[in-house]
Amino acid sequence: MKSKTFKAVRLLFLGIGLAVLLSVVKKIGFESIKNHVTEFGWELLPILSVGLIWYVCYTLAWRQILKQQGNTIPFWTLFQSKIVGETVNVMTPANFVGGDSMRIYLLHKMANATSIAASVVVDRTVNSIAIVSVIFVGAAFAFFTLPGLPPQIAIGAPVFLVFSTSLIFFFLLRQRKGLFSSILRLALKFHIATKAATKHMDKAIELDEKVLQLYQKSHFAFWSALTLHIAGRFLGVFEVYLIGKTITPEFTLVIALLLATLAPIINTAFTFIPGALGVMEGAYSAALYLLGLNPAIGLTIQIVKRIRATLWIGLGLIFINLFRGHQKASYNKDLLGQLL
Secondary structure, eight states: OOHHHHHHHHHOOOOHHHHHHHHHHHOOHHHHHHHHHHHHHHGGGHHHHHHHHHHHHHHHHHHHHHHTTTTOOHHHHHHHHHHHHHHHHHHHHTHHHHHHHHHHHHHHHOOOOOHHHHHHHHHHHHHHHHHHHHHHHHHHHHHHSSSSSHHHHHHHHHHHHHHHHHHHHHHHHHHHHHHHHHHHHHHHHTTTHHHHHHHHHHHHHHHHHHHHHHHOOOOHHHHHHHHHHHHHHHHHHHHHHHHHHHHHHOHHHHHHHHHHHHHHHHHHHHHTTGTTTTTTHHHHHHHHHHHSSHHHHHHHHHHHHHHHHHHHHHHHHHHHHHHHHHHHOOHHHHHHHHOO
């Protein structure tokens, strides 16, 4: 019943996103957007390939963390798991919680499941720090080089930075003091799901210990993983720059940084709309309009990004089937049914 409700709610918000998208397209003009999209031709291929490089960076970062536990899982297996996780992130209401859980499940037979879970927790934390770092750089460049920033950005970006940095700092502190066991103790204190909390307490304590060990064991692994995640995030900025520059020579790297700053803020604010469909297109178009550029460029950039995302989602679904074939797991079968 819950699954059906989630699907219905997600479809509702997807419909809202589509309505917003159609409104933006109508306002800008379909012909203008079509002209920009058809300009790419074969130049679209190198732009789409940038995504491959940042997924390689993210996989290498995760492998650095796993190596500190003595886990030597093949790169190709980790890469497939990462793509499957991102596919689940996009296609299910659970977002990164669902995707990260899927990563743990796919690898739980290749190493200790709690160790895998700890590596995913640290990898997700490092990823969050990388996102905030890129937002900080993008916001700083935008504030100092772009005149007449709209108040939504001028006020929203600093507020988001303060909020997200505080949240990451809090979770880092809690991870060092036992985040997951603390959550279960809190549940027991307030008599929430007491049976489940009691059942999983030992595993939560073990997970907390392994997360702490990862932070204490090697600072090199943490910083190298963070560097790779930041590199992946800046490749996302480079992708936006390539798309914009292909459309018009007026598009600059600073504008690409600004749009990259907007993306995670919008995704967070509109997480209930799958992929922030329509909202992201509208935000990109509005931002470029306020900067004196054709708003159709913003919509075109987002269209190309969605083409790239769709290709990776397709690959993720193929990888899900491959894992299902290897492991013959009912969980995978059920999840594939939810996705499709």
